Amino acid sequence: AIRMTQSPSSLSASTGDRVTITCRASQGVSSYLAWYQQKPGRAPQLLIYAASTLQSGVPSRFSGSGSGTDFTLSIASLQSEDFATYYCQQYYNYPRTFGQGTKVEVK
């Protein structure tokens, strides 16, 4: 199975900050990568697929980049509703696998 490793596991930031989360795959996954946001007590919500395509309805302050083994999720200007946990997921092959998550907390 492809192992997905996110860094950092958690970070503290303030509203208005630019935030970057990294996801690394144990082998190349081309651009077959998605990002999700999960808030406490809620189901995950899709943010980005195909490494950089923003899901309909997701604010443009979110962006994704990368291909192969290294990917990033960026939030241009952190808003209060963005404090949450973020997960990457590869769909290059089965089994589908997720990163361990990155928790974005209030500084």
Added chain:
Amino acid sequence: EAQLVESGGGLVQPGGSLRLSCVASGFTFRRYAMSWVRQAPGKGLEWLSGITVSGESTEYADSVKGRFSISRDNLKNTLFLQMNSLRVEDTALYYCAKNLGAGNGWYTSWFDPWGLGTPVTVSS
């Protein structure tokens, strides 16, 4: 609006069985592959299983292969997960999710939307 509602979770003893259901609405269920994903308390997401639109092909994570079985009833817009030989480590919130991507979400699959989940607790 697409919606998924899971049910069937509960408390079960180790070695026991449960059958989870997921009822879909707001989209043409028979046109999408589907998946189950779980989340243990305080932990991350773990993909468990996926099924094609027809139900002919399935895939499983190694952690549940041989114990769990995914199926679907396209006439009833329902996805199932039969869970046998349950272990304490299977305790989690179980989500169903609609696959998006190539091949009706089978060849490439990201997940949207997700249901609210149904909790499963395996304990003696």
